[in-house]
Amino acid sequence: MKIIIVGCGRVGYTLIEQLSKEGHDLTVIDRDEEKLARVSSSMDVFCINGNGTSHETQAEAGIKEADLLISVTDSDEINMLCCLIAKKVGNCQTIARVRKPEYDVEVSFLKEELGLSMAINPEMTAAAEMSRLIQYPSALEVETFVKGRVTLIKVAITDGSPLDGLVLKDIGKIASKRTLVCIVQRGNEVIIPDGNFTLMAGDAVSLILPVEESSSFFKKMKIKSSPIKSVMIAGGGTTSYYLARQLQKTGVDVKIIEEDRKRCEELSELLPQAMIVHGSCIDKSLLLSEGITQTDALAALTDLDEENIMLTLYAKRAANCKTMTKVDKINFKEVMDDLEMDTVVSVKAITAAYIIRYVRAMQNSYGSKVQTLHRICDERVEALEFRVRDNAKVVGKTLFELQLKKNLLVCCISRKGKIITPSGQDMLMPGDGVIVVTTNIGLDDIDDILE
Amino acid sequence: MNYKIIAYILGKVMMFVSIFLLLPCIVALVYKESVGFYFLVTAAISLALGMLLSVKKPKDRSFYAREGFVVVALSWISLSILGAVPLYVSGEVPNIIDAIFEMVSGFTTTGATIINDLDAVSKSILFWRSFSHWIGGMGVIVFIMAILPMAGANNMHLLRAESSGSNVGKLVPKMKETAKILYLIYISLTILMIIALSISGMPLFEDICISIATAGTGGFGLAGDSIASYTPVQQWIITIFMFIFGVNFSFYYLIIFRKFSQAFKLEEVRWYVITYLAVVVLITINIYNLMGNTADALRHSAFQVASLMSTTGFTTVNYEIWPEFSKGLLLLVMFTGSCAGSTAGGIKISRLVIVAKGIRKEIKKLIHPQHIKITKLDGKALSDESIKSVTIYFIIYIALFVGSFIIVTFNGYDFETNFTAVSSTINNVGPALGAAGPTESFAAFSPLSKIVFIFNMLVGRLEIYPMLLLLMPSTWKNK
Numbered sequence: 001m002k003i004i005i006v007g008c009g010r011v012g013y014t015l016i017e018q019l020s021k022e023g024h025d026l027t028v029i030d031r032d033e034e035k036l037a038r039v040s041s042s043m044d045v046f047c048i049n050g051n052g053t054s055h056e057t058q059a060e061a062g063i064k065e066a067d068l069l070i071s072v073t074d075s076d077e078i079n080m081l082c083c084l085i086a087k088k089v090g091n092c093q094t095i096a097r098v099r100k101p102e103y104d105v106e107v108s109f110l111k112e113e114l115g116l117s118m119a120i121n122p123e124m125t126a127a128a129e130m131s132r133l134i135q136y137p138s139a140l141e142v143e144t145f146v147k148g149r150v151t152l153i154k155v156a157i158t159d160g161s162p163l164d165g166l167v168l169k170d171i172g173k174i175a176s177k178r179t180l181v182c183i184v185q186r187g188n189e190v191i192i193p194d195g196n197f198t199l200m201a202g203d204a205v206s207l208i209l210p211v212e213e214s215s216s217f218f219k220k221m222k223i224k225s226s227p228i229k230s231v232m233i234a235g236g237g238t239t240s241y242y243l244a245r246q247l248q249k250t251g252v253d254v255k256i257i258e259e260d261r262k263r264c265e266e267l268s269e270l271l272p273q274a275m276i277v278h279g280s281c282i283d284k285s286l287l288l289s290e291g292i293t294q295t296d297a298l299a300a301l302t303d304l305d306e307e308n309i310m311l312t313l314y315a316k317r318a319a320n321c322k323t324m325t326k327v328d329k330i331n332f333k334e335v336m337d338d339l340e341m342d343t344v345v346s347v348k349a350i351t352a353a354y355i356i357r358y359v360r361a362m363q364n365s366y367g368s369k370v371q372t373l374h375r376i377c378d379e380r381v382e383a384l385e386f387r388v389r390d391n392a393k394v395v396g397k398t399l400f401e402l403q404l405k406k407n408l409l410v411c412c413i414s415r416k417g418k419i420i421t422p423s424g425q426d427m428l429m430p431g432d433g434v435i436v437v438t439t440n441i442g443l444d445d446i447d448d449i450l451e
Numbered sequence: 452m453n454y455k456i457i458a459y460i461l462g463k464v465m466m467f468v469s470i471f472l473l474l475p476c477i478v479a480l481v482y483k484e485s486v487g488f489y490f491l492v493t494a495a496i497s498l499a500l501g502m503l504l505s506v507k508k509p510k511d512r513s514f515y516a517r518e519g520f521v522v523v524a525l526s527w528i529s530l531s532i533l534g535a536v537p538l539y540v541s542g543e544v545p546n547i548i549d550a551i552f553e554m555v556s557g558f559t560t561t562g563a564t565i566i567n568d569l570d571a572v573s574k575s576i577l578f579w580r581s582f583s584h585w586i587g588g589m590g591v592i593v594f595i596m597a598i599l600p601m602a603g604a605n606n607m608h609l610l611r612a613e614s615s616g617s618n619v620g621k622l623v624p625k626m627k628e629t630a631k632i633l634y635l636i637y638i639s640l641t642i643l644m645i646i647a648l649s650i651s652g653m654p655l656f657e658d659i660c661i662s663i664a665t666a667g668t669g670g671f672g673l674a675g676d677s678i679a680s681y682t683p684v685q686q687w688i689i690t691i692f693m694f695i696f697g698v699n700f701s702f703y704y705l706i707i708f709r710k711f712s713q714a715f716k717l718e719e720v721r722w723y724v725i726t727y728l729a730v731v732v733l734i735t736i737n738i739y740n741l742m743g744n745t746a747d748a749l750r751h752s753a754f755q756v757a758s759l760m761s762t763t764g765f766t767t768v769n770y771e772i773w774p775e776f777s778k779g780l781l782l783l784v785m786f787t788g789s790c791a792g793s794t795a796g797g798i799k800i801s802r803l804v805i806v807a808k809g810i811r812k813e814i815k816k817l818i819h820p821q822h823i824k825i826t827k828l829d830g831k832a833l834s835d836e837s838i839k840s841v842t843i844y845f846i847i848y849i850a851l852f853v854g855s856f857i858i859v860t861f862n863g864y865d866f867e868t869n870f871t872a873v874s875s876t877i878n879n880v881g882p883a884l885g886a887a888g889p890t891e892s893f894a895a896f897s898p899l900s901k902i903v904f905i906f907n908m909l910v911g912r913l914e915i916y917p918m919l920l921l922l923m924p925s926t927w928k929n930k
Contacts, residue, residue: 002624025624033834041516046624049831060713 001025001363002066004092006052006082007073008035010328011097011122014352015070019359020045022442027061030073053081055089063090068117068362070095070355076103084114093117093362095355099124101241101270118358122351127242129350130324133343134228134247134297137322138218140204140343143374144211145385145435146414151214152182152374152383152437154206155221157199162221169195175220178421179209182411182437183381188334190380190439192407206376208411208435210419228296228322229253234281234311235302236263239326239347243299244274255290257281282307287314297322305330309339316340333378349379360444370444371433383411383437386446390430393447400424403451408438410449452929455509457522460609462505464526467595468533469497474582475537478656479575486573489537497533517926519608523592524917527909530591531555534583543576548898555905557583558591559912560794562670562764562881563904565894569675574656577673581660584669587912588696588794589637597630612917622704636703637794641666644692651685661765665692668795670764670881677766677889683750686767690754697761697789698723699801716830719790719801726800730784731756734777741773752777760784762796764881766889778884782871785880796879796911798848802841804828809838847915852877855907859900872896876907 002025005012012028016039020026026045029052030036036047050057052071063069069086071079076098083094095118098107104121111119136142141154157163162174168181183206184191184199191197199205209217231247233240236258244254244267254274258264261278268276279286281302292298298315300308305327312325323342330336336344357373372385388395394402399410399422413420414433420426428434428446436449443449472494479487534557535550544550549565556563557580566572586594590613610626621629644662649655657673664671672678678686698720705714715721734752735745742748751768758765759781770781788797808826815822826833855873862869868885872893875883882889887896893904910918920926 025628027624033832044624044626046621 001068001359002062003027003359004029004058004061004063004066004069004086006030006069006071006079008032008039009072009074011348011351012072013039014348015072015355016043016045018352018356022356022359024359027066029057029061053078053085055085058082058086058089063092066090066092068093068095068359072097072351076100080110080114080116083116087115095120095358097122097351099238101238118355120351120354122347123238124242125354126239126326126345126347126350127246130243130299130343130345131246131250133324134231134252134322135250136214137226137228137297141206141376143376143383145208145372145383145412146419146433149211150208150412150414150419150435151211152206152208152376153214153217154183154204154376157201157203157205159201161201163199163205164201166199167195168193168197168199175217176209176213178213178419179207179217180409180411180421181205181207182383182409183377185377188337190377192381192409192437192439204377206381206437208421208437226296230255230295231297231299232257232290232292232295233299233301234308235300235326236260236267236276237301237303240299240301241267241270243301244271248273255295257286257290281311284314288318292321293319295319295321297324299324299326301326309336309341312341313339337378349375353379363444380441381437381439382441382443383435384443386434386436388428388430388432388434388446392428392430393450394428395430396427398425398427402449404449405438405440405451408436408440408449411435411437452521452927453509453511453513453518455507455511456514457518457525458504459507459509460505460522461525461529462501462503463595463599464591465497465501465504465529465533467501467591468530469494469501471582471586472497472533472537472579475575475579478578479573482574484573484575486537486541486543486575489541490575490579492540493533493536496536514608516608516612517920519612520917520920521926523609523612523913524909524921526592527558527913527917531558531905531909534558534579537579538576541573541576543572548901549894552893552901552905553580554583555908556876556881557581557669557671558587559879559908560584560587560667560669560762560796561876561879561908561911562664562672563876563883563887563893563908564671564881565892565901567892567894569673577671578656578660580671581664581669581673584667584671585641585663586667588667588669589633593630593633596627597634613913622701632704633700636700636707637666640692640695640703644688647688647692648685651682651688653681653685661689662692665689665763665765666696666794668693668696668761668763668789668793668879670758670762672765675890678754679767681767683746686750686754689765690750690757693754693757693761693763693765694727696763697757697793697795699790699792701792702790718804718829719799722804723790723800726784726787727756727760730760730780734773734780737774737777755781756784759880760787760795760797761789761793762878762880764875766882769888769890771884771888771890782874782884785871785874785878788878798845798878801828802844805833805838805841806845808833809842812838844915847919848877851907851910851915855903858903859896862897862900872904873907876904877911879908879911 004027006029008028008030020043028039028045029048033049036049040047048061063086069092071082073079079096083096086092086094094116096116098119099121107119132142139153139155143152171179184193185204230253233256236256240256247254256274257277257279259280264276264278277290292315298321300311302308308325312323315321315323325341325344327344328346328348353375360370370384371387374383410422412435413422472490475490476487531554534554538544539547539550552565592609592613622632623629641662645658648658660673702714702717702720731753735748739748754767755770786798788799789795791799791801812826859869859873864886868887871883872887887893
């Protein structure tokens with residue numbers, strides 16, 4: 001597909017990186033020549049130095065032939081204007097990043113009026129992900145499929161857990177038969193296991209199971225899952241605001257620590273029920289006096305990755321609470337895996353993943369579209385949900401008979417409202433929703449699961 | 452330095468060379484020449500070497516600018532050496548350095564020859580020489596890139612290292628597509644020329660050889676007097692196509708896709724046309740008395756200027772006997788060369804335009820120290836960084852020129868011969884003045900000078916840096 005990306009900041013760069021890997025024709029518009037030089041020296045894209053809202057620049061970028069324009073500059077207004085012009089001049093779909101809380105309530109109105117295909121608010125999306133994690137305190141990652149009826153939960157196996165030493169085909173003995181282990185992360189390795197695989201303490205496993213069985217699963221696994229009642233948020237940025245707002249709705253106590261006095265006042269006006277503390281997030285005595293040792297969860301969301309990581313490590317040591325850490329710039333994933341951090345959240349990665357999901361769905365016009373796409377385990381694994389079309393090649397054979405790709409697992413079938421955990425004897429039928437987990441990044445059709 | 456991936460890509464290049472080597476075999480079959488056998492053997496050797504080098508796909512795919520430069524430089528060297536094998540083993544060029552000189556001259560689209568008697572050369576080798584211009588003109592790596600699926604982003608380092616011009620622009624987002632479009636334009640223009648010449652009544656073999664040599668702006672002739680014995684109409688056709696192949700190919704792309712406003716914004720093309728017309732008019736006036744009539748004066752002037760400016764190197768007349776002013780102008784256009792992004796050599800008009808703009812900016816700054824003005828090229832801001840890099844390119848160019856000149860002076864020729872021979876090779880032109888003039892060859896130079904010329908030709912075609920990096924010890928260090 002021909003895609004134009006306006007703005008190559010952090011989200012833009014991540015998007016370019018991933019979309020060019022998927023083989024799209026990318027044209028990047030930015031006003032900063034240095035940023036463009038960095039992009040064009042490392043990726044196969046076309047760069048135009050100019051103003052994305054100018055009609056001339058867009059024409060030069062080939063807006064008439066483009067399928068999609070994604071505007072992710074710093075400014076919401078520029079993004080919306082870009083998309084508006086693109087819509088008028090060309091015949092493409094448009095995605096704008098609209099992040100200001102002011103526009104939050106107007107988003108559907110704006111979408112309608114500007115003809116946007118998608119308006120993405122990165123901070124709100126990230127906040128939504130985090131608040132979901134807080135609902136499953138023992139999980140490292142939580143993703144949902146089939147309109148929230150199936151969940152994919154990532155948990156760490158500790159010493160003495162019933163999962164320690166378990167051979168996967170015996171999982172039915174200790175948990176519900178509808179639980180399926182689909183990914184195992186061992187050290188730096190990501191494995192899609194088969195039935196003979198043995199789990200060990202130290203592994204992080206991702207399981208797929210119907211949502212109603214998740215709490216009983218935690219009970220059986222003897223993982224304590226006392227609900228989170230209080231959350232401390234370090235940093236008072238936009239993400240913090242959205243997170244606090246969402247958590248308050250579910251009755252969780254929120255405490256925000258923010259350095260800037262003016263911002264504190266703003267926050268206190270926006271979030272009357274939250275406790276806003278003015279002070280430095282790395283002031284140990286402040287943290288202690290504000291009760292970091294008693295909090296159920298900590299979300300480190302300051303602008304500095306380093307500060308977030310340090311704070312998380314300290315909180316783990318001082319309180320052993322659940323932690324969520326925002327890391328956006330640092331990408332030493334290998335090192336971060338070794339640190340004692342529960343969940344690492346990257347706003348730009350979440351944004352990019354949402355947009356890519358949209359692009360994949362757009363790309364496929366047959367109808368076995370990607371319905372949901374989650375990138376898990378540091379984006380090394382993709383979990384996708386497909387709808388099977390009538391003439392798909394996968395129809396009519398049992399899973400055992402199909403020549404499936406390596407490192408690929410069909411984890412779940414939803415058929416006429418029923419959730420099926422498939423075995424080798426199950427068949428895919430037209431109209432089924434199918435969840436596939438794989439390390440083969442970039443599938444966009446259900447038939448791609450075949451070798 | 453990732454040696455494994457360099458070997459892998461080199462292997463792929465060699466496999467392609469073996470395919471190229473099959474083409475003269477076809478010519479040999481048609482004309483029943485035994486030399487075809489040597490081409491076949493070389494093709495086999497090349498294929499075997501290529502398969503040996505690329506049998507294992509390297510796991511480590513890291514590939515950066517350094518690897519790109521090295522791959523390109525080594526590909527061109529191995530291309531020339533493999534291409535020289537049939538010439539040497541067939542005995543038609545009995546000296547190995549001469550054979551390599553000839554093929555480097557071919558692939559770098561120089562067209563300087565060491566063969567004194569072209570009538571004695573077999574048709575297959577004549578074709579191979581001309582074909583080497585064609586493949587060298589647009590670049591063998593670009594060719595491979597257009598055909599083979601190669602690892603995405605890394606291609607850029609290769610294309611950058613091989614393309615001519617200060618700033619390589621892509622035409623479309625994908626490198627592979629860009630390479631394809633370039634070759635499509637290239638092939639179409641070549642076919643157009645073949646048709647035009649065949650309508651004018653040129654025999655097919657000569658038609659094809661001259662067309663592909665013109666397309667690559669090479670200039671290997673098929674006869675000792677180059678193009679002199681062809682009809683005026685044919686000479687005009689060749690003039691027009693030499694001029695056409697000196698234009699930036701993105702100009703044609705923009706025209707084809709009806710982006711006229713962008714196409715006419717290209718300052719380089721504008722300056723190319725202006726310079727060409729001005730020099731042609733001046734020389735026509737200057738040689739009018741010598742030729743006797745306007746038609747001949749204009750034709751010879753237009754042909755010679757197009758030939759030397761596009762660095763092709765065909766001649767229709769012995770311009771040795773022209774007035775000094777005309778010779779001076781011809782030497783000048785040898786240096787300017789044509790547009791970046793064309794198949795021509797030389798310094799390139801775009802660099803001269805950038806340097807001129809830089810000079811103007813500096814002088815203005817002397818008068819108004821606080822003056823701030825953004826220099827623009829093609830309607831876009833030109834960064835100080837790019838002015839600086841072009842200036843540095845200039846300085847290296849002059850340094851290499853002077854160094855080569857000093858070594859060549861050992862031959863004992865006069866100043867004119869030495870100076871123009873170096874400029875002819877480093878600018879990929881072909882004929883020089885004096886003892887290496889249009890009616891002579893490079894055969895009489897010493898082997899050392901020939902090696903210097905070989906280096907110069909590669910430097911000229913690959914725009915200095917790849918060859919220079921090859922000589923830097925730090926390129927080869929692993930840390």
